[in-house]
Amino acid sequence: MELLLFALIPLAALVLDLVVGEPPNKFHPVVWMGKVIGFFDEHVSRKNQRHDRLCGVFVSLLPIIIFTLAFTLILGAVRIYGGEYGLLIWAILCALLFSTLFAIKSLGTHTLPIMKDLQNHDLEAARKKAAMVVSRDVNKLDEAHVISCASETVAENLVDSVLSPMFYFGLAGIPGATILRVANTEDGMIGYLSEKHQNVGRFAAKLDDVLHYLTARLSVPFIMLASALLGYDWRSAWRVAKRDHQQTSSPNKGWPMAAIAGALGIKMEKEGHYSLGDGELGNDPANIAQTVRLMRYTSLLFFIIVLLPLYLLIGLHVQLFLENYLFGLF
Template sequence: MAEPTALPALALDAMFGWPAWLYARIGHPVGVFAWVIGRCETRWNRPGRSDAARRALGLVTVILLAGGTALAGFVLEAIIGRVAGAAAWPLVAVVAWPALAQRSLNDHFLPVLTALEHDDLAAARQAVSMIVGRDTVALDRAGVSRAAIESLAESFCDGIVAPLFWLLVAGLPGIWTYKAVNTADSLIGHPEEATRAFGWAAARSDDVLNLLPARLSALLICLAAGRGWRVCWRDHGKHASPNAGWPEAAMAGALRIGLAGPVSYDGHLQNKPWIGEGEPAGPVVMRRSRIIYLRACGLLWLIAGACAWRA
C-alpha cells in the first residue's frame, strides 16, 4: 500500500503544508511525541541518577515511543485497508501527509531570504532563529545566509527524504516511527551534560534511520545542481553528525560556497571546520539554493511516481 501513497502524500504537503488554522485547533501529530518524551525525561532523567541508569532509561523511552508508534501505525493502516479495501491508498496518503515538510521548509526559508533582499538584517536574524539552534543575534548577512542554507540542506533529509523513504519501505508504521525517533533526537539527543546520557539512544537511533536517506539526499542535491560531487565526497565527514554532513556538503559543493565553520551556541564559540569553499553566502546564493532544493523535491516526486506506477 505504501507505493501508491507516496506521490499523493507529497502532493498534499506541497499544496497545503500543515495549515496554520489546523495547527491552531489540533496542533501537529509530533506534539504527541514531544509530550511523551517530555514526560519520560521529567520522570527518568534526574541528576541524581548515574549515567548508566539514565542511558538505560533513555533507551526504554525510545523503545516505548518507537514501538507504540509502529503499533499504532500498523493498526491504523490495517483498519483503513479493511474498511476501504482497494481504495485505501488515498486515506493512507492523508495520514502520511503531516509527516512531510516540503512546503513548511520552503515557507520558513523564504522570510529569511526576503528580509535579506530588503536589507533588513534584524528581521533576517529573527526569521533564521526560528529554524536553527545557533546564536543569531550577532550574525552578519553571510552568517544568516549560511545558517538558512545549512538548515535547508539538512532538513531536506530530515523533513522530506527520510520520511518518504520510510513510507515507501514500511508504510504508515515506517514514516511515523521515523518521525517519532527524529523528534526524540531533536529534543533530547544533544551532547550537553543534561541530556547526553538520557538522549544517547535517541541520537543513535536517529543516526541509523537516517543512514540511507542522508546519502540519498546528497545524491538528489548533486543531481539537481549537476555538480557538487567532489566536495560532497571530500567534506561530508567534517560534520559532527555521521549523516547531516552529506546533504550539507552536497549543497556547499553545488553552490560553490563554504558552509558550517565557527558558530556560537548559548554564547560559546565552537570552531567547527568549514565544509566546502568559495564565494560568501548571500541572498543571490540563497536563491540558487532554493532552486536546487525545489529541483531535488521534483526528483523525489519522480521517484514516488515511479513507485506508484510499478505498484
C-alpha cells in the same frame, strides 16, 4: 484499479505537502509525538550514567512503539472493517498521514522570509527568523552568516525531513515513515548535546544516526542529478561532498550540506565548527532561494526514482502485512 489507488497515496501526499504544507499544530502527528516524548523524558529520574542510558532506551523506544502500533491498527481497522468504502478511506487516511511525516514546502516557508528581510536590508528581522530554525546564537551574526544559517537548514533537513521519511515509507509504508519520524523527533528533542540529555538522549541520537546513514549518502547523487538539470555545478557537488562531509559533528549532515554548497558554489559556515564549500561566504540573499530550489528538485527526483517503485514493490505489502498480522494477534 487497486494498483492505481495505491500509487495515488504517495502522489496525493506529495501534492498536499507542496500545496497545503503543514497542518495546524493541534492536528499535526509530529507535534503529538513531541508531547509524548517530552512526557516520558520529564518522568525520568536522573541518577547515574548506566541508569540514565538504560532509561533513555525506553524513552526512545516507547514512543516509536506507541505511534507505530496506533497508526497501523487504526489504518488496519478502517481497511478491514470499513465495508464497501473501507479501502478508499484507508488510502485517503494514508495519504493525509504521510503528508505530515515529510516536509518540502515548510523548508521554504521557514527560510525564504529570511531572504526577503535581507533583501529589504532588515538584518535584525532576519536574525530573529534565523533563530527559529537554528540552535546557535544568531544575535551577532553578520548578513553572510545569516544567509549561511538558512541555507544550512534547508540542506541538512533535505535528508532528515524529506528523503529519509520517503525512503522508509518506500520500505514499510506508514509504519516505516512513522518509525523514522518519531526517532528523528526524539533526536531533536533529547539528543545528547545538552547536559540534561547526555545520557538519556544517547540512544535516540545513535538511532537517528543509523536511520539516516544510507539516505544521507544516497542524497549526493540525487543532488548531483538535480544540479545538472538546473544548470548548477554537479561535478563540484561530488568533489566538495567527498572532501568536506566529515567536518560536521554528525556523521550524516555533512553529506547533503557539502554537496549543495559545492553545487551552488557557496560556502556554509558555522564558526568554530565547520566550513563547507569553496571561496568566501556570500552576501547574496538569493543563495537561500537557490538552496530551496535545489532541495525541491532533489526531493522530486528521489520521490519519482526511489519512493514510488520501492513503495509499490515493497512498502505497500509490508504495511498490509503488518496491519493483517496485528489484527490476527488480537
